Amino acid sequence: MQLYKYFILICLSTVLINCGDDNSKKTGFAINTQAKSFALGDTLNLSINNPKKLNVTNVRYQLDGKSITKDAVLNNITLGEKTISATITYGDGSETVTKAIKIYNNKIPGIYDYEVLNTYPHDISSYTQGLEFYNGELYESTGQYKESKLRKVNYETGEVLKNVDLDDAYFGEGLTILNDKIYQLTWKGNRGFVYDVNSFEKLSTFNYGKSKEGWGICNDGTTLYKSDGTEKIWFLSPDNLTEENYIEVYTEKGKIPQLNELEWVDGKIFANIYQRNGVVLVNPKTGGVEGVIDFKPLKQLVTQHDELDVLNGIAYHPERGTIFVTGKNWDKLFEVKIRKR
Known part of the structure; x- marks a missing residue:
């Protein structure tokens, strides 16, 4: 009986953990960009994919940890692999999603x-x-x-x-x-x-x-x-x-x-x-x-x-x-x- 109860507790814990993970993903939020790679000097056109039509009240964007606007120009920035993050506030919750991009030089050597x-x-x-x-x-x-x-x-x-x-x-x-x-x-x-x-x-x-x-x-x-x-x-x-x-x-x-x-x-x-x-x-x-x-x-x-x-x-x-x-x-x-x- 003790072994059976222990098994039930493990199953319940697994379900609860999975539910918690699923809740963070059920929103379906994602960052939209016009491309996966950009050239130095390009302008980002960022938006949020919101398939559940949740009531989004605020979105804060960052590029490699630095705050940017949704239409930021890629100047005064280093090249290479970068991460865009968006912290989305909706209803009584918030969620952060990320997207990887690459930035290339804007001139031929x-x-x-x-x-x-x-x-x-x-x-x-x-x-x-x-x-x-x-x-x-x-x-x-x-x-x-x-x-x-x-x-x-x-x-x-x-x-x-x-x-x-x-x-x-x-x-x-x-x-x-x-x-x-x-x-x-x-x-x-x-x-x-x-x-x-x-x-x-x-x-x-x-x-x-x-x-x-x-x-x-x-x-x-x-x-x-x-x-x-x-x-x-x-x-x-x-x-x-x-x-x-x-x-x-x-x-x-x-x-x-x-x-x-x-x-x-x-x-x-x-x-x-x-x-x-x-x-x-x-x-x-x-x-x-x-x-x-x-x-x-x-x-x-x-x-x-x-x-x-x-x-x-x-x-x-x-x-x-x-x-x-x-x-x-x-x-x-x-x-x-x-x-x-």
């Missing part, structure tokens, strides 16, 4: 050409992951387990001026330098390192937050920007190195995944696309791709060998107004000038 100005020697054994100039000096981070390094290099001769080997457990990735501190990422170690730029003394370590991997990193003089191998570029405060927010990199057609090495150049983020031998110019406010550079022909100008890998390594020289690029196990470093076609 410009095509950029380049001219090779100079060619310099580069260590063919360096699996280049990060490259950056700081106070006229070139710094490089290299990868591969048991081979990863942090280096200061004479870019004209290829001579290694300073070197630190990473622990064998870490696969080195991108680097950037801000306020005399070098920030170096590792790949799957979920950890980054901070060094003194002059002594290469390790000052601290930091863990990644919401991203799973470390790929590329750059800075604008205030904020650090970090890629993780997806279409996302994370914003990090140099004070606490937490991943505070992110942009998603999109063209007018879709997202650009596998973003790797990053470089800040005159207000834009230059992002290398892994295995594509190309670079996209990204608007850091929206994530929109504003230009593309095809560096694929450079790979044919280096010594061809079994360990030769893809383009990786972008360093902007502000005084010269040029960009230096190389690749994984390339024996040459190219100084180029880019121009829009």
Whole structure:
């Protein structure tokens, strides 16, 4: 008898729980939009599907947690996957429903050409992951387990001026330098390192937050920007190195995944696309791709060998107004000038 009563209680509980869930769905409320995807600058035309003809007294819309109107214009917003929510007040109740949309860029990326100005020697054994100039000096981070390094290099001769080997457990990735501190990422170690730029003394370590991997990193003089191998570029405060927010990199057609090495150049983020031998110019406010550079022909100008890998390594020289690029196990470093076609 006790077992029978217990069975009845379970059944009743299940019915009550299901009824509660069903009540929240019986309204049939849903958000209507004119499309599932939009371009930057488009106007939303939001309405509520109310199949039960309930007495709706108020509707509050939000886009990724920020209040919007039903006819909001998609300006001053980042691109990518977004969630529209509507909190609907009706009778003596309320309900919140959501709808996923995507926002694309509203312009076709410009095509950029380049001219090779100079060619310099580069260590063919360096699996280049990060490259950056700081106070006229070139710094490089290299990868591969048991081979990863942090280096200061004479870019004209290829001579290694300073070197630190990473622990064998870490696969080195991108680097950037801000306020005399070098920030170096590792790949799957979920950890980054901070060094003194002059002594290469390790000052601290930091863990990644919401991203799973470390790929590329750059800075604008205030904020650090970090890629993780997806279409996302994370914003990090140099004070606490937490991943505070992110942009998603999109063209007018879709997202650009596998973003790797990053470089800040005159207000834009230059992002290398892994295995594509190309670079996209990204608007850091929206994530929109504003230009593309095809560096694929450079790979044919280096010594061809079994360990030769893809383009990786972008360093902007502000005084010269040029960009230096190389690749994984390339024996040459190219100084180029880019121009829009």
